[in-house]
Amino acid sequence: MPLLTLEQCRMHCRIDGDYDDAILDDLLAAATDAASAYLRRALFADQAALDLALDQLPQDMAAAVTGHEAAVAAANAETNAAKAKAMRDVADRRLAVATERSAQLLQGLPANDSIRAAVRLLLGHLYAHREAVVVSTHALDVPVGAAAIAMQLPFGVAALLDPYRLAATP
Structure with missing residues (x-):
């Protein structure tokens, strides 16, 4: 059972309709897997x-x-x-x-509100930014003399998941 419903995913990503449900389903699985891997724990809906x-x-x-x-x-x-x-x-x-x-x-963990919020952040980021680097050519975003700018996007996920993360063992 997923940590979020497709309806919750659509609401978070501000999507009307079900046209992106297959993508959302894949991204939700990826976001949940990333959170689980980061925590080094299996995550469960309840x-x-x-x-x-x-x-x-x-x-x-x-x-x-x-x-x-x-x-x-x-x-x-x-x-x-x-x-x-x-x-x-x-x-x-x-x-x-x-x-x-x-x-x-x-070491499994039922998802709490912080974990669900982290999964939502990851899901929203993955949906909005299909690449890990954003490249802009907008005149207001680009310094004088540059053709484009690239920057890595920040995450707030670590702050939400750190309290539940198991320490790495050698």
Whole structure:
């Protein structure tokens, strides 16, 4: 379940009609993913969604471990050493991804107003500015003697998300 409805996204971006819904849906997913990655935590629309994911976690991890064991057994039976190593590497990577996802779920967070505001800011920025750099050729924006000016756009997202961010571990 997304953190915001399409109607909330349309209102925030001041869009009348549903002509940009597909874009908004993609940008909302990107904004939510960016917030989650920044926080190093899985984000959920509410506590019920988090609880559902946590309830499923033991079965998902058991399946990941079983899949890893089967893949390693298949790799051990492989006679080509390079192929066997690649099979083990893939199995290890898949288990590492499942383990990392598990850790993010265990630190999962139901979205609060600050997180939703940060996601809205990201969404609005992504919608209004399809590029990371704004280039202007407007006469009032350009210094004398310059043909154009480029500048990076600021974000207020970090200030909203910092209180909920987990510290990086070495």
